[in-house]
Amino acid sequence: MRAEFEDGWHPSTKLNVIGAALDFTRVDPLPENVTRDEIEEYCYTLEQLYGSYVERLADETVLSQREARTWVLRNLVHEGADRxxxxxxxxxxxxxGRSADGDPLSRTIVADYHDRARGKxxxxxxxxxxxxxxxYPDDLFDEPTMLWVDGGVAERLANRLGPEESFSDVVDRxxxxxxxxxxxxxxxxxxxDEREASYVGVGTVRPGWDRDLPLSVHVPDPGGSPAVTDAEVxxxxxxxxxxxxxxxPAETGTGSTLTLFAGGEVEPATGVERLREALDGVEATLPEAVERAAAADASALAVADRPVGTGLHLLAVAAxxxxxxxLDRLLLDDRTLTVERVTRPSVAAYDPDGTTLLWTAPDAPFDESRDLPADPAARRRRLPTAVLRTG
Known part of the structure; x- marks a missing residue:
């Protein structure tokens, strides 16, 4: 198997491509068009970016050298590089620092180092x-996160605390x-009212639309009047x-947008509520995805064995x-996968070949039944390797 990439690509991108082309069933698992010297060159370039972080983490914490390397390389992304x-x-x-012999570490071994680092x-x-x-933070907040500030800043924040306010409340305020x-x-x-818009929607096909709302506004004279607000958010x-x-222009099509307002059809209050529900559904953990599948009367939740584009194909059977x-993102314990496609085949139309069952309903008419494992690592391992590699 060959690893196809261009000379001008970042070493991290090249390394990802080479990693995807490894074949451990062969005596030499490396792609046929890549030499060990080339790989070392890419890796030593990356060491200049990440080496000091790795050494500090290994020296100052209980993480081993390999745990530190795995954690840094998976969770820190230098500007211009790929994860x-x-x-x-x-x-x-x-x-x-390898010896002259041996093969690259398999993803299973690396995942184990990452799990150990996460545990520590x-x-x-x-x-x-x-x-x-x-x-404790878990008792106060939905998603507590550690935040370091200078001592003087903490004192200033304390002076601004209102009655019954936490530090989180005052920062938010x-x-x-x-x-x-x-x-x-x-x-x-x-x-x-002011721009005579006949339609307002959100372009939900744009990457990151839920973090920076792209509003599509259809008006008689595009760009012909001052902005209706000076708001930043x-x-x-x-x-x-x-x-x-x-x-x-007013006659522009409305495909691939979520409607916030459409004259005579959708009022703003209804459209905004639709958007709120859509934002709530943009990402999910596997347990949350199973809960949604069960709530939608699905018989099973499966994923295609081969990636679609840069992400996965989710099948919600009979949902x-x-x-x-x-749903745009599936959150695992150690990575986030992009959901490129969702289909809802009927039980009769569902073809198990080329797919992996993640979960089945108790009364699902299949030869096998599957519950979702309680252990996050076990849940992750249920996903196909090719799909995991996209994260």
């Missing part, structure tokens, strides 16, 4: 968390006070998001038509 896959990390560990780091975070008196915001419903109504439910407005309509 390394487990196969690429295996090549790096093999090439940096989780234990360290738990030590810091529970060494303080209660109430102060940030809101520094930005000009507008409720999305208000913005849509202004576009309708919009508020949608409990979210505050940056946004952009692209004005288009309702709107199940997973806006």
């Amino acid at each position: 390394l896959t487990f196969d690429a990390v295996g090549l790096y560990i093999w090439a940096i 780091l989780d234990a360290a975070e738990a030590t810091v968390t529970y060494a303080q008196p209660p109430p 102060l940030l809101d006070e520094t930005v000009v915001a507008v409720e999305l419903r208000t913005l849509v109504e202004r576009l309708r 919009v508020r949608v439910g409990g979210r505050t998001l940056p946004f952009g407005i692209e004005e288009r 309702d038509d709107d199940a997973f309509a806006h």
